[in-house]
Amino acid sequence: MFSGIIEEAAKVIALRKEQENLHITMECTFVDELKIDQSVAHNGVCLTVVEKTDETYTVTAIKETLERTNLGLLEIGSKVNLERSMLMNGRLDGHIVQGHVDQTAKCTEVKEADGSWYFTFEYKFDEEMAKRGYMTVDKGSVTVNGVSLTVCNPTNNTFQVAIIPYTYEHTNFHQIKQGTIVNLEFDIIGKYVSRMMSFQ
Numbered sequence: 611m612f613s614g615i616i617e618e619a620a621k622v623i624a625l626r627k628e629q630e631n632l633h634i635t636m637e638c639t640f641v642d643e644l645k646i647d648q649s650v651a652h653n654g655v656c657l658t659v660v661e662k663t664d665e666t667y668t669v670t671a672i673k674e675t676l677e678r679t680n681l682g683l684l685e686i687g688s689k690v691n692l693e694r695s696m697l698m699n700g701r702l703d704g705h706i707v708q709g710h711v712d713q714t715a716k717c718t719e720v721k722e723a724d725g726s727w728y729f730t731f732e733y734k735f736d737e738e739m740a741k742r743g744y745m746t747v748d749k750g751s752v753t754v755n756g757v758s759l760t761v762c763n764p765t766n767n768t769f770q771v772a773i774i775p776y777t778y779e780h781t782n783f784h785q786i787k788q789g790t791i792v793n794l795e796f797d798i799i800g801k802y803v804s805r806m807m808s809f810q
Contacts, residue, residue: 611696612651614704614751614758616781619689623666630673634684637666638692649709651693653782654756654793655679656709679711680755680791689782691756704758705751711793712744715754717786718768727773729754729786733794735767741808743801753795757781 617640624635634652644650644667648659657669676682684690696702715733731754736744746752746761746769753759759771773783786792 612656612693612704612707612709612756613696613702614654614693614707614753614756616691616693616757616777618692619780619782620692622684622686622688622690624668625684625686630676632671632676632682633660633668634671634681634690635661635666635668636690636692640694641665641667644694649695651695651707651709651756652690653680654691654707654709654753654795655681655711675711678713679793680714683791689785691781693756705753706798707753707756707758707795708798709756710795712796713794714791715794717788717790717792720787723772725775727778727783728770729773729783730768730770731792731794732768740766741804743804744796745800746796747800750800751797753793755782755786755792757783 618638620636620638623637626633644659644662646659646662649656655675659667660670661668671681713733715731717729718732719730721728746764748761748764750761752761761769763770778784
């Protein structure tokens with residue numbers, strides 16, 4: 611379980627294919643606090659630490675994860691948003707994030723707005739999936755590359771988010787431009803509500 615509050619935009623230092631799996635090696639400031647079998651969200655994707663050195667750690671993404679997310683597009687030097695699993699003894703600053711990416715979206719516009727930025731994203735709309743909560747609503751929550759954000763100006767297949775300077779600088783949002791593919795996780799509460807409504 612995660613909150614969508616990014617701890618660090620860390621660098622990919624190695625990528626290794628093994629059959630249909632991709633081993634991703636990361637360098638980050640809290641590697642000494644990690645342990646084997648620990649869950650860490652990478653651009654919103656929950657992955658397990660499988661190897662560790664004094665300076666790096668490695669996680670493995672399987673075929674299904676690579677097909678559903680943007681992790682297969684990573685390159686050496688790519689910045690990845692990292693978040694360790696949520697502590698249950700503190701405030702929930704973001705929203706409930708599972709680390710299970712639903713689909714990807716494409717950035718269609720980045721607009722500067724006197725010190726902040728508006729990002730517009732477009733995703734594949736499926737009416738049946740929307741009825742099950744796979745959609746965005748105005749002022750609702752959405753996770754983009756693991757970042758907990760508030761939706762504005764949603765349509766059936768697009769939405770905007772406003773990014774403050776801190777988020778822009780401390781996540782990989784500063785690398786997102788028109789055409790960039792990002793990971794989406796829709797709000798789990800919306801999914802449950804939609805599911806319950808379908809039985810009425």
